Amino acid sequence: MLRLQGADQEISIIPYFSGYRDKDTLKVIYVNDYTSVTDERLELIIRQDQIVSATKFSFKAREEFHRAANPKKRTKTKASLKKQQRKA
Known part of the structure; x- marks a missing residue:
């Protein structure tokens, strides 16, 4: 912000x-x-x-970049971490 x-x-x-x-x-x-x-x-x-x-930071862009650079590794975004926390 x-x-x-x-x-x-x-x-x-x-x-x-x-x-x-x-x-x-x-x-x-x-x-x-x-x-x-x-x-x-x-x-x-x-x-x-x-x-x-x-520069503006984008969790989505970061995840997409890392996914493309490391297809076998999965980078978690803030949204996916929150989703995982809700399940726990």
Whole structure:
């Protein structure tokens, strides 16, 4: 979720994941998964002039990408994880 804040153009976000990109392989390494605890208390505010790049994240696109790259492995999306939790 993104919201513009005041004249300084600060952006607030609620994180789903955090991690880093490996400098050698450029693979994204997820360190923390906030999807089960995400609420307003985890809101981060970032000044627009501090943002180098940003892209929209799509769980569906991520799953489709991983499924195509690894046909025998199945990557779970947030929706499929919630569905699995409801069954339990």
